[in-house]
Amino acid sequence: MSKYIFRPANVNDVDFLVNTIIEAEKSGSEIFSYSKVFNLSEEEVAAIFKEMFLEEIDGCEFSISNYMVAEFENKVVAAIGAWVEDKENPSSKIKSNLLGYYLPKESILFASQASKVTSELIIIHPPGALSLVMVYVSPDHRGNNLIDLLTKEHIKKNQGITDLAVQVMANNIPAIRAYNKIGFETAQIVKSEDEKILNFLPGNEKLLMKKKLN
Amino acid sequence: MEENQIIERLEKIFSSVFGKESIVLTRTTSAGDIAEWNSLNHMILISEVETAFNLKFKLKELNKMQHVGDLIDLIISKSIV
Numbered sequence: 282m283s284k285y286i287f288r289p290a291n292v293n294d295v296d297f298l299v300n301t302i303i304e305a306e307k308s309g310s311e312i313f314s315y316s317k318v319f320n321l322s323e324e325e326v327a328a329i330f331k332e333m334f335l336e337e338i339d340g341c342e343f344s345i346s347n348y349m350v351a352e353f354e355n356k357v358v359a360a361i362g363a364w365v366e367d368k369e370n371p372s373s374k375i376k377s378n379l380l381g382y383y384l385p386k387e388s389i390l391f392a393s394q395a396s397k398v399t400s401e402l403i404i405i406h407p408p409g410a411l412s413l414v415m416v417y418v419s420p421d422h423r424g425n426n427l428i429d430l431l432t433k434e435h436i437k438k439n440q441g442i443t444d445l446a447v448q449v450m451a452n453n454i455p456a457i458r459a460y461n462k463i464g465f466e467t468a469q470i471v472k473s474e475d476e477k478i479l480n481f482l483p484g485n486e487k488l489l490m491k492k493k494l495n
Numbered sequence: 496m497e498e499n500q501i502i503e504r505l506e507k508i509f510s511s512v513f514g515k516e517s518i519v520l521t522r523t524t525s526a527g528d529i530a531e532w533n534s535l536n537h538m539i540l541i542s543e544v545e546t547a548f549n550l551k552f553k554l555k556e557l558n559k560m561q562h563v564g565d566l567i568d569l570i571i572s573k574s575i576v
Contacts, residue, residue: 318535336554338554338558369561370558371526373533373534374526374534374537374558375558376534377534377535377537377538377541378537378538378554378557378558379554380538381537381538381541381542381557382552382554382557384538386542386546389538389539389542390542392535392538392539393512393539395535396533396535396536396539399535400531400533400535400536403533403534
């Protein structure tokens, strides 16, 4: 365990962060929502994500400054994105401005067919809580408590925080178990009965899990 | 273009993007006032506004926008240039 180094992410970690978002969005499945919603290949989306990260705009999951990473033998092996939601300047707005700026117009138009269906699974980040948003641990390093350790690094960075929150697809059982293990409990469930949602997302049910810090 | 003409065109775009029969906009209307104004719809909305007014917003301009009034001001300033 002592071989892991924890540090804030920097611009050299962008490729890993792009992969973190892709894997976190897949949620243990093969369905990558961004490809489905915007009708782009995974490679095309990855290239756009990279450009978005390199804008270095704070306040959403495409912000390098919101990530802590774990290094093992000089290689980044895990990352968690987290922030405290700013009610005046919500992460959803910053994210959609970035996406809208970089995505091709035809992809944005294509997304309008997904909008109505996917909106049922939107959960607002609880204001004041530290929201863990993108979580990824390389397969070889799972089971080493890295989610808990990286979360603690985020807590250190956000002194005074009393509540943690994370959103997870209901069918991602390993992730739910991992969050339960470190003290998260389900606080909200949203579900869509529209079968079309599975054309865009890896599941039709999502949980908001919360944890109170001592 | 006059402000009331811009608002009229924006109301049509907003109604179409948010799937509503009609929407009344004021300068103080913001995302919090319209339930359907989520992140995906925001992106579609901005894209439709850019197409309708034949302009392109800068990322910084988009991030500063808080209310419909900011959007109107931006459209006016970009239409003049």
